[in-house]
Amino acid sequence: MGKLHIVGGGAIGSLIAASAQKNGVPYECYPRDRKTMPTYAHWLDGQTITLKPATPSPCLLTQSDVLIFPLKVYQLNAALLQWLPHLTQKPTVILLHNGMGGHEVAKDLLGGDYPLLLATTSHGALKVSTSSGGFHVKYTGVGATQIGAPNLDKPISQTLSALSKEAPQLANAIATLDKTLPPVQYQRNILKALWTKLSINAVINPLTAIYNIQNKFIVNSEFEQSRNAICNEFTQVANAYGLDFDAQTVHENVLSVANATGENYSSMHQDVAHGRQTEIDAINGYIVDMAMKKGIPVPENTLLVKRVKALSV
Numbered sequence: 001m002g003k004l005h006i007v008g009g010g011a012i013g014s015l016i017a018a019s020a021q022k023n024g025v026p027y028e029c030y031p032r033d034r035k036t037m038p039t040y041a042h043w044l045d046g047q048t049i050t051l052k053p054a055t056p057s058p059c060l061l062t063q064s065d066v067l068i069f070p071l072k073v074y075q076l077n078a079a080l081l082q083w084l085p086h087l088t089q090k091p092t093v094i095l096l097h098n099g100m101g102g103h104e105v106a107k108d109l110l111g112g113d114y115p116l117l118l119a120t121t122s123h124g125a126l127k128v129s130t131s132s133g134g135f136h137v138k139y140t141g142v143g144a145t146q147i148g149a150p151n152l153d154k155p156i157s158q159t160l161s162a163l164s165k166e167a168p169q170l171a172n173a174i175a176t177l178d179k180t181l182p183p184v185q186y187q188r189n190i191l192k193a194l195w196t197k198l199s200i201n202a203v204i205n206p207l208t209a210i211y212n213i214q215n216k217f218i219v220n221s222e223f224e225q226s227r228n229a230i231c232n233e234f235t236q237v238a239n240a241y242g243l244d245f246d247a248q249t250v251h252e253n254v255l256s257v258a259n260a261t262g263e264n265y266s267s268m269h270q271d272v273a274h275g276r277q278t279e280i281d282a283i284n285g286y287i288v289d290m291a292m293k294k295g296i297p298v299p300e301n302t303l304l305v306k307r308v309k310a311l312s313v
C-alpha cells in the first residue's frame with residue numbers, strides 16, 4: 001500500500017489525517033499554514049487522536065503513493081501547480097471538494113489521461129480553535145465517500161473488483177482511502193454522483209447562508225418557490241449535458257438531506273459567518289456558467305450567486 005499524502009489542513013483534510021493515524025495508514029500532511037494545522041482530533045467515541053507534525057514541503061512521489069486534495073475548488077489551481085514538479089511518476093491524485101470545476105482544473109494541469117479520482121464525502125468535521133491559540137478537529141458525523149475515475153475510457157468498470165483489473169493503480173488508491181476513512185463507495189458514474197451532490201448544495205448552501213438558518217429550516221413552505229426554481233433550473237442544465245435527472249426527484253432528495261442534516265449549519269453558512277470566501281462560484285455559479293454555454297436562462301441561480309457574493313468578503 002502506498003503512502004497517503006494529504007494537502008491542506010482544513011476540517012476534512014485533518015479528519016483524513018487523524019483517521020489515517022487511527023487506522024495505521026502511513027501518511028503525510030501538507031497544510032498551507034502550519035500554524036493552523038490541528039494537532040489532535042476528537043473522535044465520535046470520545047477518543048483523542050494526536051496527529052503527526054505537518055511536512056513542510058512537497059516531495060517526489062512514487063506511482064504507488066496517493067495524493068489527496070481536500071481543498072476548496074478555488075484553492076486547487078495553486079496547490080496542483082505547487083505539486084506538479086513532484087508528480088513525474090504519476091501517483092494517483094484524488095480531488096475531494098464541494099461543488100464542481102475541480103475536474104476541469106486538473107485536466108488543464110495534469111492532462112486528460114492522468115490517474116485521477118474524483119470524490120465527494122458526507123463525513124462531518126469541524127475545525128475548532130482552542131483557547132491556547134492552537135486548533136483541533138472534531139469528527140461530527142459518520143458519512144460515506146463516493147469516488148470514481150473520470151479519465152477512464154468507456155466502458156467503465158461496473159464494480160471495484162472489475163476496476164482492479166482495468167486500472168489496478170486506481171483500485172489500490174481507493175482501497176487506501178477506504179482503509180483510512182471508511183466507507184468509500186466506488187461509483188462507476190462519478191460525474192452523475194457529483195452533479196447529485198451539486199443539486200443538494202445548490203439549494204441548501206445559499207438559502208442557509210442568506211437567511212442565516214440551520215439546514216432543517218430550508219424545508220419550510222416559505223422556501224418552496226425558491227427550492228422549486230433551483231431544482232428546475234438545475235435539472236434543465238444537467239439534462240442539456242446528457243445527465244438524466246428529473247426535477248421532482250432532485251427536490252425530494254434535497255428535502256431528505258436537509259432533514260437528515262437538520263441541525264447542521266451548512267459549509268456556506270459557516271464560511272459567511274467566519275468572513276471566509278464561499279464556494280458559491282463552484283456551486284450555483286457553476287450551474288450559471290454551464291447554463292450560459294447552452295443558452296438556458298437560470299434566473300434563480302443567478303440571483304443566489306449575487307446575493308451570496310453580497311454577503312461575503
Ligand code: KPL
Nearest residue numbers: 204261264265266267268
Ligand atoms: O454538503 C453540505 C454542506 O454543508 O456543504 C450539506 C450536505 C449541505 C450538509 O451541510
